[in-house]
Amino acid sequence: MPFDPSPTDQLLESTEDGLSQVQKYIICAFAGIVWFxxxxxxxxxxxxxxxxxGLYFWSLFITSVSLIPMCLGYVFLLFYLGITRFFTVTLIIISWIAMVTGHSVVLWSRLHLVVQSTKVLRGTLIMIIVDAILFHTSVAVLMYGSIPEKDSTRANRFARGYNIVERAQLVAFCVQELILSFTYVWETVKLLRLRPGKHQHHILWQLLIINLVIIILDVAVVAVEFTGYYGMQVMVKPVAYSIKLKLEYAILGKLIKLAKGPSSDPEALSSSLETYTGPSGVSASGSNGVDLSTQEIQNPFSSAPMSQSRLHPEPS
Known part of the structure; x- marks a missing residue:
């Protein structure tokens, strides 16, 4: 019997018998990729x-860690291993919040380097907070309500509601990340026009391409969601987020190269980036870390105004 792609009833019942052998192999492969x-x-x-x-470091770290329990929770859900459903649901909900909203905070954090408007920064932060409260709360209530008990009719009603809201929240979070990514891309394009140097121009183009790849991944996750195969799509999401986080390190390296350009006196992406070590372990200065400036750098995520961002050319 094929696995029910979008179960409307008995959401949290054991689904292992409904999985084909191929689907089990694919799910295990996805889980292995995510954990690695x-x-x-x-x-x-x-x-x-x-x-x-710094906000950038902690959001990046928490989002990375959340991938592990996220995948583990869905393994418990799809392959019933005798783990209590309450524990499984709690594991999924907490890690989902950390992964999705955490990644949005990562995207928002680096907006400070290219966006000078405090209205844009404040507006996007409010969007992240409102979406998190609205969707995470509703999904958590519906998912806990779907835990099978003596009253299976009530659990089935919650399960049907969950299937609707779960898709709605995925679309909403995708739109949220698209807004953050497009804002970053737009500001990067504006910087391309202002930066005459070939080196900076090349780096900005690379940043633009990486962000476009992240946008494509967001759209792909939503597309997989609406194909219907529940067991597949819940594992595709952490795979996509793990790839996006890897791309974040590529962006991080490019931002530091851009900030260290000959015409720049940069502010750090985060206070912890004052001594950044590249992937090879050897910095441009020949030591294990890179000083991003010769003076104390102000943390861009503090309450201090951002009007002095050095990624924007100084007016002549």
Missing amino acids: NAGELVICCLTTFKRYR
Whole structure:
């Protein structure tokens, strides 16, 4: 019997019998990919940043760690291993919140480097907070309500509601990340017009391409959601997020190269980036870390105004 792609009833009942052998192999492969990527991301985060502070560092670290319990929770759900459903649901909900909203905070954090408008920064932050409260709360209530008990009719009603809201929240979070990514791309394009140097121009183009890849991944996740195969799409999401987080390190390296351009006196992406170590472990200065400036750098995520961002050319 083929696996029910979008179950409307008995959402949290054991589904292992409804999975084909091929689907089981694919789900296990996805889980292995996510756990490998998550381990690599956590190690990169702890070794790349020399100072463990700043919104960018913590959002990147928490999002990377959340991939592990996220996948584990869905393995418990799809392959019933005798784990209590309440524990499984709690694991999924907490890790989902950390992964999705955490990644949005990562995207929002680096907007400070290219966006000078405090209205844009404040507006996008409010959007992230409102979406998190609205969708995470409703999905959590519906998912807990779907836990099978003596009253299966009530659980089935919650399950039907969950299937609707779950798709709605995925679309909403996709739109949210698209807004953040498009804002970043738009501001990057504006910088391309202002930066005459070939080196900076090349780096900005690379940043633009990487962000476009992230946008494509967001759209792909939504497309997979509406194909219907529940067991597949819940595992595709953490795979996509692990890839997006890997791309974040590519963006991080490009931003530092851009900030260290000959015509720039940069502010750091985060206070912890003052001593960044590249992937090879050797910095441009020949040491294990890179000083992004010769003077103390102001943390761009503090309450201080952002009007002095050095990624924007100084007016002549």
